[in-house]
Amino acid sequence: MKTEEQQPSIFEKISTGIRNSISLKLILITILTLLLLIPMSMIRGIIAERAINRTETELEVSDKWARQQTVTGPILSIPVLYQRVVSEDEIVSYTKNLNILPNQLMIDGTVLPETLNRGIYDITVYSGELNISGDFTLARYRIDDENFAEIQWDNAFLTIGLSDLRGIRKSIPFQWNGSPVAIEPGSKIQNMISSGVTIPVSLNPEQLRYSFTGSLDIQGSENLSFVPLGNETRVSLESNWPDPSFMGSFLPDEREISQNGFTANWSVLQLNRNYPQKWFDDAYASEMHQSSFGVKLFNTLDDYQKSTRSAKYAVMTLALTFLIFFLTEVLNHRRIHPFQYTLVGLALSVFYVLLVSISEHLNFNIAYMISSLAIIAMITFYASYVFRSRKITLLLAMLLTAIYAFVFVTLQLADYALLIGSIGLAAILSATMFYTRNINWYKLSLGSQG
Structure with missing residues (x-):
């Protein structure tokens, strides 16, 4: 029979109850899991910060190489002179540009991606060779305005828009009706095309059709877009980039994508756009730019996106x-x-810190394998001393391997990630319910082994 000194105190009884209580242990584990989400959120913040650093590096490289490019035109502009009588001694003259779009506009191009290294980052840019051809079909214009004076055919000019002029790598050879013409820097129609080149041309009011050919040797980054200015616009692109993302108002009519690259063909009619073939000054500038389309050199899932998605698990x-x-x-x-x-x-x-830091220097898949093996080995070694059972330790190692393998497969299947993830979670829950179905939780105790 125990003496009063040998009997456990009230605090010892409470401590023993806590140690042996299943419910309290579950509450403790739940609280611990929630607390561990704090460092997890901090890690996701680190991933986001590194992604921002990479984006800033891309912008810095793009500023030196050339940013995304949008090709607009050519647009034929014909100055129209107006004279308004203010008084007997004063006549005010002003000019409006009659902007005419091509009848046929054909662009045939090749996009060649390049990888530039800046610190630990690889930045994807591109160079492009674009052959432009087509024709303008004019009319015998009658302008119903009492102030109309004359159409200045000799002062007509073409404008070709390029959103970043730093991307022009060579001089632009251009022919107007079979004859070479000079290229001048800058745009004369700033409200419509803010960045581009100007080509002075001379028109004969008796001639209604003019053809043109030219080529652009450009460079840019991220994407290449076009504005469909022709009565019929046809654009053909080919590239060795395996992951294109077609963007803008129109998708290709034909496309072929493989690991060796892609080819794409667009055909856009005047009726597909919300602006006419001619107008004065900048009447349809906004509608014109909203109709652009093109291709983006897209990474399906970059390393930081994959790391962020893995952290969600x-x-x-x-x-x-x-x-x-x-x-x-x-x-x-x-x-x-x-x-x-x-x-x-x-x-x-x-694991997530290792994954991000290693993937910045190695391929993501290799980084994932190294990080997961390191963590599995660390936890398995520690568990062997905690469990003191080779069988349970081996089972833990197998389950951890299965968990990391499941997450890895889910990361690779971007389009089916939600489906695979939900099926996997349902399977895990089902397995847990199956193996714990016979446990009588009310009679269960954690026991007294230490």
Whole structure:
């Protein structure tokens, strides 16, 4: 019979109850999981910060190479002189540009991606060779305005818009009706085309059709777009880039994409746009630019996107790993201290730091393999001393490998990530319910082993 000194105190009884209580242990593990989401959110912040650094580097490189390019034109502008009588001694003259769009506009181009290195980042840019041809079909214009004076045919000019003129690599050879013409820098129709080149041409009011050919040797970054100014606009592009993203108001009528690159063909009619073939000054400038289309050199999932998506599975990884430890604790009466849970949770958090830092220097898949193997080895080695059972430790290693493999496969399948993820979670929940179906949780105790 125990003496009063040998009997446990009220605090010892409470401590023993906490150690042996399943419910309290589950509450503790839940609280710990929620607390570990704090460093997880900090890690996601680090990933976002690194992604911002990469974006800033891309912009810096683009500023030196050339930014995204939009090709507009050519547009034929014919100055029209007006004279308004203010008084007997004063006549005010002013000019409006009659802007005429091509009848046929054909662009045939090749886009060649290049990779530039800046620090630890690889930046994708491109060079392009574009052959432009087509024709203008004019009419015998009658202008119903009492102030109309004359059409200045000799002062007509073409404008070709290019959004970043730093991307022009060579002089632009251009022929008007079979004859070479000079190219002048800058745009004379700033309200419509803010950046471009001007080509003075001479028109004969008796001639209604004019043809043109030219070529652009340009460079840019991220994407290449076109404005469909022709009564019929045809654009053909080819490239060795395997992941194009077609963008803008019109998708290609024909496309072929493979690991060796892509080819794409667009055909846009005047009736597909919301602006006519001619107007004065900048009447349809906004509608014109809104009709652009083109291609973006798209990375389906860059390394930072993959790292961010993998971090979204952190709760699942934590919960499943803690579940394994908890079931081992329950079924084998092997008490595991909350501090040991904490160390395992922190080890799981370190995985994402390793993943981001290694993927900045190596291929993402290799970085993922190195990081996951390192964390699996760390946790397995630690668990071998916690569980003191080779069989359970081996089972833990297999389950951790399966978890990381599942997340890796989900990351690769961008289009089916939600489907694969939901099926996987349903399968995990079903397996957990199956293997714990016979446990009587009311009669269960964590036991007394330490």
